[in-house]
Amino acid sequence: MAAPLNHEEGQSSTRPPRFNGHFYSWWKVRMHDYLMSEDNELWDIVLDGPFIPMMEEKDREKTNLVPKPRQKYDEADRKKIEKGYKAKTLLVCRIGPDEFNRTAHEGTEQVKESKIDMLTSQYENFKMKEGETIHDMFTKLSSITSELRSLGEPISMTKQVRKVLQILPKSWESKVDAITEAKDLKVLTMDALIRNLKTHEMNRNYDLSRRQKRISH
Structure with a gap:
Protein backbone atom coordinates (compact mmCIF):
# COMPACT_ATOMS: atom_id res chain seq x y z
CA MET A 1 0.00 0.00 0.00
CA ALA A 2 1.37 3.43 -0.91
CA ALA A 3 2.24 5.76 1.92
CA PRO A 4 -0.07 8.76 2.42
CA LEU A 5 1.32 11.70 0.46
CA ASN A 6 1.57 13.99 3.44
CA HIS A 7 4.12 11.61 4.98
CA GLU A 8 6.53 11.43 2.06
CA GLU A 9 8.96 13.81 3.77
CA GLY A 10 9.03 11.60 6.83
CA GLN A 11 10.12 8.34 5.27
CA SER A 12 13.71 8.76 6.54
CA SER A 13 14.60 6.40 9.39
CA THR A 14 16.81 9.11 10.92
CA ARG A 15 14.08 11.65 11.66
CA PRO A 16 10.51 11.55 13.03
CA PRO A 17 7.63 11.07 10.57
CA ARG A 18 5.98 14.32 9.48
CA PHE A 19 2.30 14.96 10.20
CA ASN A 20 0.20 17.75 8.68
CA GLY A 21 -3.30 16.90 9.85
CA HIS A 22 -4.27 13.78 7.85
CA PHE A 23 -3.97 10.01 8.39
CA TYR A 24 -3.47 10.50 12.13
CA SER A 25 -3.70 6.79 13.05
CA TRP A 26 -1.05 5.88 10.45
CA TRP A 27 1.24 8.66 11.68
CA LYS A 28 0.73 7.66 15.33
CA GLU A 124 -6.59 11.93 51.96
CA ASN A 125 -3.28 11.73 53.85
CA PHE A 126 -3.19 15.38 54.90
CA LYS A 127 -2.73 16.05 58.62
CA MET A 128 -2.22 19.16 60.72
CA LYS A 129 1.03 18.94 62.62
CA GLU A 130 1.22 19.58 66.35
CA GLY A 131 2.32 23.19 66.80
CA GLU A 132 1.30 24.23 63.28
CA THR A 133 -0.94 27.30 63.06
CA ILE A 134 -4.49 27.16 61.71
CA HIS A 135 -3.48 29.65 59.02
CA ASP A 136 -0.56 27.52 57.78
CA MET A 137 -2.62 24.34 57.84
CA PHE A 138 -5.50 25.91 55.94
CA THR A 139 -3.16 27.46 53.35
CA LYS A 140 -1.67 24.04 52.53
CA LEU A 141 -5.04 22.30 52.41
CA SER A 142 -6.58 25.04 50.25
CA SER A 143 -3.75 24.66 47.75
CA ILE A 144 -4.64 20.99 47.28
CA THR A 145 -8.41 21.53 47.04
CA SER A 146 -8.00 24.47 44.66
CA GLU A 147 -5.86 22.39 42.28
CA LEU A 148 -8.38 19.55 42.39
CA ARG A 149 -11.17 22.00 41.60
CA SER A 150 -9.22 23.42 38.65
CA LEU A 151 -8.87 19.86 37.31
CA GLY A 152 -12.62 19.27 37.51
CA GLU A 153 -12.59 17.33 40.80
CA PRO A 154 -14.11 19.73 43.37
CA ILE A 155 -14.53 18.63 46.99
CA SER A 156 -17.79 19.71 48.61
CA MET A 157 -17.78 22.26 51.42
CA THR A 158 -19.23 19.74 53.86
CA LYS A 159 -16.46 17.24 53.15
CA GLN A 160 -13.81 19.93 53.55
CA VAL A 161 -15.27 21.03 56.89
CA ARG A 162 -15.31 17.45 58.16
CA LYS A 163 -11.76 16.96 56.87
CA VAL A 164 -10.45 19.93 58.86
CA LEU A 165 -12.12 18.68 62.03
CA GLN A 166 -10.62 15.22 61.48
CA ILE A 167 -7.04 16.38 60.93
CA LEU A 168 -6.71 18.66 63.96
CA PRO A 169 -4.15 17.40 66.52
CA LYS A 170 -5.26 15.60 69.67
CA SER A 171 -4.79 18.78 71.69
CA TRP A 172 -7.78 20.22 69.79
CA GLU A 173 -10.08 17.33 70.67
CA SER A 174 -12.28 19.27 73.11
CA LYS A 175 -12.76 22.09 70.58
CA VAL A 176 -13.67 19.62 67.84
CA ASP A 177 -16.27 18.03 70.13
CA ALA A 178 -17.70 21.45 70.98
CA ILE A 179 -18.05 22.44 67.30
CA THR A 180 -19.51 19.08 66.32
CA GLU A 181 -22.15 19.32 69.07
CA ALA A 182 -23.01 23.01 68.56
CA LYS A 183 -22.91 23.34 64.76
CA ASP A 184 -24.77 21.75 61.88
CA LEU A 185 -21.82 20.56 59.79
CA LYS A 186 -24.00 20.34 56.67
CA VAL A 187 -24.39 24.13 56.56
CA LEU A 188 -21.22 25.25 58.33
CA THR A 189 -18.99 27.09 55.84
CA MET A 190 -15.23 26.75 55.73
CA ASP A 191 -14.77 30.49 56.38
CA ALA A 192 -16.90 30.30 59.52
CA LEU A 193 -15.03 27.22 60.74
CA ILE A 194 -11.60 28.74 60.19
CA ARG A 195 -12.63 31.98 61.95
CA ASN A 196 -13.85 29.91 64.90
CA LEU A 197 -10.63 27.90 65.04
CA LYS A 198 -8.43 30.99 64.74
CA THR A 199 -10.29 32.66 67.61
CA HIS A 200 -9.82 29.56 69.75
CA GLU A 201 -6.15 29.42 68.77
CA MET A 202 -5.66 33.07 69.75
CA ASN A 203 -7.34 32.49 73.13
CA ARG A 204 -5.23 29.38 73.75
CA ASN A 205 -2.04 31.25 73.00
CA TYR A 206 -3.10 34.12 75.26
CA ASP A 207 -3.90 31.77 78.16
CA LEU A 208 -0.60 29.92 77.65
CA SER A 209 1.30 33.21 77.69
CA ARG A 210 -0.38 34.27 80.95
CA ARG A 211 0.42 30.94 82.60
CA GLN A 212 4.05 31.16 81.55
CA LYS A 213 4.32 34.67 82.98
CA ARG A 214 2.90 33.54 86.33
CA ILE A 215 5.35 30.62 86.45
CA SER A 216 8.31 32.87 85.62
CA HIS A 217 7.35 35.24 88.46
Missing part, protein backbone atom coordinates in the same frame (compact mmCIF):
# COMPACT_ATOMS: atom_id res chain seq x y z
CA VAL A 29 1.89 4.11 14.65
CA ARG A 30 5.01 5.36 12.84
CA MET A 31 5.78 7.89 15.57
CA HIS A 32 5.38 5.16 18.19
CA ASP A 33 7.86 2.95 16.34
CA TYR A 34 10.28 5.83 15.81
CA LEU A 35 10.30 6.83 19.50
CA MET A 36 10.68 3.20 20.62
CA SER A 37 13.69 2.83 18.33
CA GLU A 38 15.24 6.00 19.79
CA ASP A 39 14.55 5.19 23.45
CA ASN A 40 11.80 2.88 24.70
CA GLU A 41 10.99 5.28 27.57
CA LEU A 42 10.05 8.15 25.23
CA TRP A 43 6.66 6.68 24.29
CA ASP A 44 5.85 6.16 27.97
CA ILE A 45 6.50 9.87 28.50
CA VAL A 46 4.14 10.73 25.63
CA LEU A 47 1.37 8.67 27.25
CA ASP A 48 2.01 9.35 30.94
CA GLY A 49 3.25 12.91 30.82
CA PRO A 50 6.52 14.43 31.99
CA PHE A 51 8.36 13.13 35.03
CA ILE A 52 7.67 15.04 38.28
CA PRO A 53 10.38 14.55 40.94
CA MET A 54 8.83 13.62 44.30
CA MET A 55 10.09 13.47 47.87
CA GLU A 56 8.84 12.12 51.20
CA GLU A 57 7.44 14.53 53.77
CA LYS A 58 7.01 13.05 57.23
CA ASP A 59 4.64 14.06 59.96
CA ARG A 60 4.00 12.34 63.27
CA GLU A 61 1.75 9.62 61.85
CA LYS A 62 2.38 9.21 58.12
CA THR A 63 4.84 9.78 55.32
CA ASN A 64 3.44 11.63 52.31
CA LEU A 65 4.83 12.07 48.81
CA VAL A 66 5.05 15.71 47.65
CA PRO A 67 6.68 17.39 44.61
CA LYS A 68 10.36 18.20 45.15
CA PRO A 69 11.48 21.85 45.17
CA ARG A 70 13.66 22.52 42.13
CA GLN A 71 16.65 23.18 44.39
CA LYS A 72 16.54 19.56 45.60
CA TYR A 73 16.65 17.92 42.16
CA ASP A 74 19.48 15.39 41.87
CA GLU A 75 21.28 14.23 38.73
CA ALA A 76 18.81 11.37 38.14
CA ASP A 77 15.87 13.78 38.38
CA ARG A 78 17.43 16.14 35.86
CA LYS A 79 18.15 13.35 33.39
CA LYS A 80 14.52 12.19 33.52
CA ILE A 81 13.30 15.75 33.05
CA GLU A 82 15.63 16.17 30.06
CA LYS A 83 14.21 12.98 28.55
CA GLY A 84 10.71 14.46 28.85
CA TYR A 85 11.80 17.51 26.88
CA LYS A 86 13.38 15.25 24.26
CA ALA A 87 10.09 13.41 23.74
CA LYS A 88 8.25 16.73 23.44
CA THR A 89 10.81 18.11 20.98
CA LEU A 90 10.57 15.06 18.72
CA LEU A 91 6.79 15.45 18.61
CA VAL A 92 6.68 19.20 18.07
CA CYS A 93 9.43 19.43 15.46
CA ARG A 94 7.40 17.44 12.89
CA ILE A 95 3.89 18.90 13.36
CA GLY A 96 2.20 22.31 13.32
CA PRO A 97 0.45 23.95 16.28
CA ASP A 98 -3.05 22.77 15.35
CA GLU A 99 -1.92 19.17 14.94
CA PHE A 100 0.10 19.34 18.17
CA ASN A 101 -3.06 20.16 20.13
CA ARG A 102 -4.70 17.08 18.64
CA THR A 103 -1.82 14.67 19.20
CA ALA A 104 -1.07 16.01 22.68
CA HIS A 105 -4.66 15.44 23.82
CA GLU A 106 -4.16 11.78 24.76
CA GLY A 107 -1.07 12.53 26.80
CA THR A 108 -2.71 15.58 28.37
CA GLU A 109 -5.57 13.45 29.66
CA GLN A 110 -3.07 10.96 31.13
CA VAL A 111 -1.21 13.80 32.87
CA LYS A 112 -4.47 15.20 34.21
CA GLU A 113 -5.50 11.84 35.65
CA SER A 114 -2.06 11.39 37.24
CA LYS A 115 -2.27 14.83 38.85
CA ILE A 116 -5.76 14.10 40.17
CA ASP A 117 -4.56 10.80 41.66
CA MET A 118 -1.55 12.48 43.28
CA LEU A 119 -3.59 15.38 44.70
CA THR A 120 -6.33 13.06 45.93
CA SER A 121 -3.72 11.01 47.78
CA GLN A 122 -2.24 14.18 49.30
CA TYR A 123 -5.72 15.29 50.40
Whole structure:
Protein backbone atom coordinates (compact mmCIF):
# COMPACT_ATOMS: atom_id res chain seq x y z
CA MET A 1 0.00 0.00 0.00
CA ALA A 2 1.37 3.43 -0.91
CA ALA A 3 2.24 5.76 1.92
CA PRO A 4 -0.07 8.76 2.42
CA LEU A 5 1.32 11.70 0.46
CA ASN A 6 1.57 13.99 3.44
CA HIS A 7 4.12 11.61 4.98
CA GLU A 8 6.53 11.43 2.06
CA GLU A 9 8.96 13.81 3.77
CA GLY A 10 9.03 11.60 6.83
CA GLN A 11 10.12 8.34 5.27
CA SER A 12 13.71 8.76 6.54
CA SER A 13 14.60 6.40 9.39
CA THR A 14 16.81 9.11 10.92
CA ARG A 15 14.08 11.65 11.66
CA PRO A 16 10.51 11.55 13.03
CA PRO A 17 7.63 11.07 10.57
CA ARG A 18 5.98 14.32 9.48
CA PHE A 19 2.30 14.96 10.20
CA ASN A 20 0.20 17.75 8.68
CA GLY A 21 -3.30 16.90 9.85
CA HIS A 22 -4.27 13.78 7.85
CA PHE A 23 -3.97 10.01 8.39
CA TYR A 24 -3.47 10.50 12.13
CA SER A 25 -3.70 6.79 13.05
CA TRP A 26 -1.05 5.88 10.45
CA TRP A 27 1.24 8.66 11.68
CA LYS A 28 0.73 7.66 15.33
CA VAL A 29 1.89 4.11 14.65
CA ARG A 30 5.01 5.36 12.84
CA MET A 31 5.78 7.89 15.57
CA HIS A 32 5.38 5.16 18.19
CA ASP A 33 7.86 2.95 16.34
CA TYR A 34 10.28 5.83 15.81
CA LEU A 35 10.30 6.83 19.50
CA MET A 36 10.68 3.20 20.62
CA SER A 37 13.69 2.83 18.33
CA GLU A 38 15.24 6.00 19.79
CA ASP A 39 14.55 5.19 23.45
CA ASN A 40 11.80 2.88 24.70
CA GLU A 41 10.99 5.28 27.57
CA LEU A 42 10.05 8.15 25.23
CA TRP A 43 6.66 6.68 24.29
CA ASP A 44 5.85 6.16 27.97
CA ILE A 45 6.50 9.87 28.50
CA VAL A 46 4.14 10.73 25.63
CA LEU A 47 1.37 8.67 27.25
CA ASP A 48 2.01 9.35 30.94
CA GLY A 49 3.25 12.91 30.82
CA PRO A 50 6.52 14.43 31.99
CA PHE A 51 8.36 13.13 35.03
CA ILE A 52 7.67 15.04 38.28
CA PRO A 53 10.38 14.55 40.94
CA MET A 54 8.83 13.62 44.30
CA MET A 55 10.09 13.47 47.87
CA GLU A 56 8.84 12.12 51.20
CA GLU A 57 7.44 14.53 53.77
CA LYS A 58 7.01 13.05 57.23
CA ASP A 59 4.64 14.06 59.96
CA ARG A 60 4.00 12.34 63.27
CA GLU A 61 1.75 9.62 61.85
CA LYS A 62 2.38 9.21 58.12
CA THR A 63 4.84 9.78 55.32
CA ASN A 64 3.44 11.63 52.31
CA LEU A 65 4.83 12.07 48.81
CA VAL A 66 5.05 15.71 47.65
CA PRO A 67 6.68 17.39 44.61
CA LYS A 68 10.36 18.20 45.15
CA PRO A 69 11.48 21.85 45.17
CA ARG A 70 13.66 22.52 42.13
CA GLN A 71 16.65 23.18 44.39
CA LYS A 72 16.54 19.56 45.60
CA TYR A 73 16.65 17.92 42.16
CA ASP A 74 19.48 15.39 41.87
CA GLU A 75 21.28 14.23 38.73
CA ALA A 76 18.81 11.37 38.14
CA ASP A 77 15.87 13.78 38.38
CA ARG A 78 17.43 16.14 35.86
CA LYS A 79 18.15 13.35 33.39
CA LYS A 80 14.52 12.19 33.52
CA ILE A 81 13.30 15.75 33.05
CA GLU A 82 15.63 16.17 30.06
CA LYS A 83 14.21 12.98 28.55
CA GLY A 84 10.71 14.46 28.85
CA TYR A 85 11.80 17.51 26.88
CA LYS A 86 13.38 15.25 24.26
CA ALA A 87 10.09 13.41 23.74
CA LYS A 88 8.25 16.73 23.44
CA THR A 89 10.81 18.11 20.98
CA LEU A 90 10.57 15.06 18.72
CA LEU A 91 6.79 15.45 18.61
CA VAL A 92 6.68 19.20 18.07
CA CYS A 93 9.43 19.43 15.46
CA ARG A 94 7.40 17.44 12.89
CA ILE A 95 3.89 18.90 13.36
CA GLY A 96 2.20 22.31 13.32
CA PRO A 97 0.45 23.95 16.28
CA ASP A 98 -3.05 22.77 15.35
CA GLU A 99 -1.92 19.17 14.94
CA PHE A 100 0.10 19.34 18.17
CA ASN A 101 -3.06 20.16 20.13
CA ARG A 102 -4.70 17.08 18.64
CA THR A 103 -1.82 14.67 19.20
CA ALA A 104 -1.07 16.01 22.68
CA HIS A 105 -4.66 15.44 23.82
CA GLU A 106 -4.16 11.78 24.76
CA GLY A 107 -1.07 12.53 26.80
CA THR A 108 -2.71 15.58 28.37
CA GLU A 109 -5.57 13.45 29.66
CA GLN A 110 -3.07 10.96 31.13
CA VAL A 111 -1.21 13.80 32.87
CA LYS A 112 -4.47 15.20 34.21
CA GLU A 113 -5.50 11.84 35.65
CA SER A 114 -2.06 11.39 37.24
CA LYS A 115 -2.27 14.83 38.85
CA ILE A 116 -5.76 14.10 40.17
CA ASP A 117 -4.56 10.80 41.66
CA MET A 118 -1.55 12.48 43.28
CA LEU A 119 -3.59 15.38 44.70
CA THR A 120 -6.33 13.06 45.93
CA SER A 121 -3.72 11.01 47.78
CA GLN A 122 -2.24 14.18 49.30
CA TYR A 123 -5.72 15.29 50.40
CA GLU A 124 -6.59 11.93 51.96
CA ASN A 125 -3.28 11.73 53.85
CA PHE A 126 -3.19 15.38 54.90
CA LYS A 127 -2.73 16.05 58.62
CA MET A 128 -2.22 19.16 60.72
CA LYS A 129 1.03 18.94 62.62
CA GLU A 130 1.22 19.58 66.35
CA GLY A 131 2.32 23.19 66.80
CA GLU A 132 1.30 24.23 63.28
CA THR A 133 -0.94 27.30 63.06
CA ILE A 134 -4.49 27.16 61.71
CA HIS A 135 -3.48 29.65 59.02
CA ASP A 136 -0.56 27.52 57.78
CA MET A 137 -2.62 24.34 57.84
CA PHE A 138 -5.50 25.91 55.94
CA THR A 139 -3.16 27.46 53.35
CA LYS A 140 -1.67 24.04 52.53
CA LEU A 141 -5.04 22.30 52.41
CA SER A 142 -6.58 25.04 50.25
CA SER A 143 -3.75 24.66 47.75
CA ILE A 144 -4.64 20.99 47.28
CA THR A 145 -8.41 21.53 47.04
CA SER A 146 -8.00 24.47 44.66
CA GLU A 147 -5.86 22.39 42.28
CA LEU A 148 -8.38 19.55 42.39
CA ARG A 149 -11.17 22.00 41.60
CA SER A 150 -9.22 23.42 38.65
CA LEU A 151 -8.87 19.86 37.31
CA GLY A 152 -12.62 19.27 37.51
CA GLU A 153 -12.59 17.33 40.80
CA PRO A 154 -14.11 19.73 43.37
CA ILE A 155 -14.53 18.63 46.99
CA SER A 156 -17.79 19.71 48.61
CA MET A 157 -17.78 22.26 51.42
CA THR A 158 -19.23 19.74 53.86
CA LYS A 159 -16.46 17.24 53.15
CA GLN A 160 -13.81 19.93 53.55
CA VAL A 161 -15.27 21.03 56.89
CA ARG A 162 -15.31 17.45 58.16
CA LYS A 163 -11.76 16.96 56.87
CA VAL A 164 -10.45 19.93 58.86
CA LEU A 165 -12.12 18.68 62.03
CA GLN A 166 -10.62 15.22 61.48
CA ILE A 167 -7.04 16.38 60.93
CA LEU A 168 -6.71 18.66 63.96
CA PRO A 169 -4.15 17.40 66.52
CA LYS A 170 -5.26 15.60 69.67
CA SER A 171 -4.79 18.78 71.69
CA TRP A 172 -7.78 20.22 69.79
CA GLU A 173 -10.08 17.33 70.67
CA SER A 174 -12.28 19.27 73.11
CA LYS A 175 -12.76 22.09 70.58
CA VAL A 176 -13.67 19.62 67.84
CA ASP A 177 -16.27 18.03 70.13
CA ALA A 178 -17.70 21.45 70.98
CA ILE A 179 -18.05 22.44 67.30
CA THR A 180 -19.51 19.08 66.32
CA GLU A 181 -22.15 19.32 69.07
CA ALA A 182 -23.01 23.01 68.56
CA LYS A 183 -22.91 23.34 64.76
CA ASP A 184 -24.77 21.75 61.88
CA LEU A 185 -21.82 20.56 59.79
CA LYS A 186 -24.00 20.34 56.67
CA VAL A 187 -24.39 24.13 56.56
CA LEU A 188 -21.22 25.25 58.33
CA THR A 189 -18.99 27.09 55.84
CA MET A 190 -15.23 26.75 55.73
CA ASP A 191 -14.77 30.49 56.38
CA ALA A 192 -16.90 30.30 59.52
CA LEU A 193 -15.03 27.22 60.74
CA ILE A 194 -11.60 28.74 60.19
CA ARG A 195 -12.63 31.98 61.95
CA ASN A 196 -13.85 29.91 64.90
CA LEU A 197 -10.63 27.90 65.04
CA LYS A 198 -8.43 30.99 64.74
CA THR A 199 -10.29 32.66 67.61
CA HIS A 200 -9.82 29.56 69.75
CA GLU A 201 -6.15 29.42 68.77
CA MET A 202 -5.66 33.07 69.75
CA ASN A 203 -7.34 32.49 73.13
CA ARG A 204 -5.23 29.38 73.75
CA ASN A 205 -2.04 31.25 73.00
CA TYR A 206 -3.10 34.12 75.26
CA ASP A 207 -3.90 31.77 78.16
CA LEU A 208 -0.60 29.92 77.65
CA SER A 209 1.30 33.21 77.69
CA ARG A 210 -0.38 34.27 80.95
CA ARG A 211 0.42 30.94 82.60
CA GLN A 212 4.05 31.16 81.55
CA LYS A 213 4.32 34.67 82.98
CA ARG A 214 2.90 33.54 86.33
CA ILE A 215 5.35 30.62 86.45
CA SER A 216 8.31 32.87 85.62
CA HIS A 217 7.35 35.24 88.46
